[in-house]
Amino acid sequence: MTIGWGIIGIGRIADSAMAPAITGDANSRLEAVVSRDEGRAEAFAVKHGAAAAGTSYEEMLANPQVDAVLICTPNTLHPDQVVAAARAGKHVLCDKPLGGIAADAARALQACKQAGVKLGINFQTRHHGCFQEARQAIAEGRIGDVISAQVDASPGSDPPGGWRTDAALAGLGATNNIAVHIYDLIRFLFDDDPTEVVAMFESGRAEQLERLPMVLMRFSRGALVYANGNQLTPKPLNDLVIHGTRGRIDARGLTRPGQEGRMRIVSGEDETEREYSSHDAYARTLAAFSHAVSEGREPNPSGLDGLRSVQLTDAIRRSAREGLVVPVGE
Numbered sequence: 001m002t003i004g005w006g007i008i009g010i011g012r013i014a015d016s017a018m019a020p021a022i023t024g025d026a027n028s029r030l031e032a033v034v035s036r037d038e039g040r041a042e043a044f045a046v047k048h049g050a051a052a053a054g055t056s057y058e059e060m061l062a063n064p065q066v067d068a069v070l071i072c073t074p075n076t077l078h079p080d081q082v083v084a085a086a087r088a089g090k091h092v093l094c095d096k097p098l099g100g101i102a103a104d105a106a107r108a109l110q111a112c113k114q115a116g117v118k119l120g121i122n123f124q125t126r127h128h129g130c131f132q133e134a135r136q137a138i139a140e141g142r143i144g145d146v147i148s149a150q151v152d153a154s155p156g157s158d159p160p161g162g163w164r165t166d167a168a169l170a171g172l173g174a175t176n177n178i179a180v181h182i183y184d185l186i187r188f189l190f191d192d193d194p195t196e197v198v199a200m201f202e203s204g205r206a207e208q209l210e211r212l213p214m215v216l217m218r219f220s221r222g223a224l225v226y227a228n229g230n231q232l233t234p235k236p237l238n239d240l241v242i243h244g245t246r247g248r249i250d251a252r253g254l255t256r257p258g259q260e261g262r263m264r265i266v267s268g269e270d271e272t273e274r275e276y277s278s279h280d281a282y283a284r285t286l287a288a289f290s291h292a293v294s295e296g297r298e299p300n301p302s303g304l305d306g307l308r309s310v311q312l313t314d315a316i317r318r319s320a321r322e323g324l325v326v327p328v329g330e
Contacts, residue, residue: 250263
């Protein structure tokens with residue numbers, strides 16, 4: 001089965017990563033693109049070989065050659081666009097986050113379930129090759145029971161721009177721009193969910209978009225995780241360290257896409273270390289979704305992963321703004 005794709009929102013990631021991922025996937029073809037600017041849409045279509053370009057999302061959803069939609073628009077627009085795609089019978093790969101608040105994310109997920117279409121989320125970090133292996137090592141008990149983890153991710157001192165400076169469209173700042181990827185990564189690696197969080201923003205409790213969210217999470221099986229996904233610190237490390245009762249996993253310079261680094265697994269007297277690249281993360285994410293659609297199975301990451309992520313960021317927002325330890329998903 002070859003999947004015909006439509007893209008709504010043709011910004012940097014769609015242009016540099018996701019459209020090339022579609023055209024490079026043997027199970028996919030790019031059929032249509034939509035932008036508010038018709039000229040930009042037409043130029044994008046020519047560049048990436050799309051058959052159609054326009055300004056109407058509704059027209060693209062009515063196109064019988066479009067089987068799946070890639071949503072790359074501002075954050076708080078995602079739920080309504082997912083619902084519209086589902087009602088049109090289209091599968092959806094949605095950029096993170098699935099919504100600005102959990103209620104909207106749940107509405108999008110439910111619409112896809114009711115329509116019988118697949119919903120995936122573009123959490124590409126879980127498709128870095130090193131983290132696929134790390135998840136397997138944890139599942140096999142190579143480092144014993146997980147005790148704690150520390151993870152950071154940052155593009156450096158890189159303030160948000162464009163629509164990401166508008167709280168009505170962004171919802172949150174660096175939390176939604178950067179940190180959601182490492183929150184999802186820990187859920188993926190542990191195969192577990194956080195139950196409570198404590199968060200502080202550099203902006204204090206003010207109602208403004210943060211650049212430095214610092215988060216401590218407790219997971220259901222007891223592990224504690226410190227996560228720092230920011231757009232403020234220069235010369236970031238982009239590291240992950242997981243400690244277990246029998247060993248540890250440390251990945252250096254690998255929590256962001258387009259990087260090269262090393263991951264080491266230390267277990268008892270055994271130690272392995274390898275070099276890895278995260279340059280193909282978006283392509284691997286797109287391919288995983290297209291295979292899931294073709295095979296009729298749940299995507300990885302799924303719409304439920306998207307909902308769990310927004311439930312977590314809702315709790316993080318409340319904790320930072322109110323100074324509380326907040327349960328997740330309540």
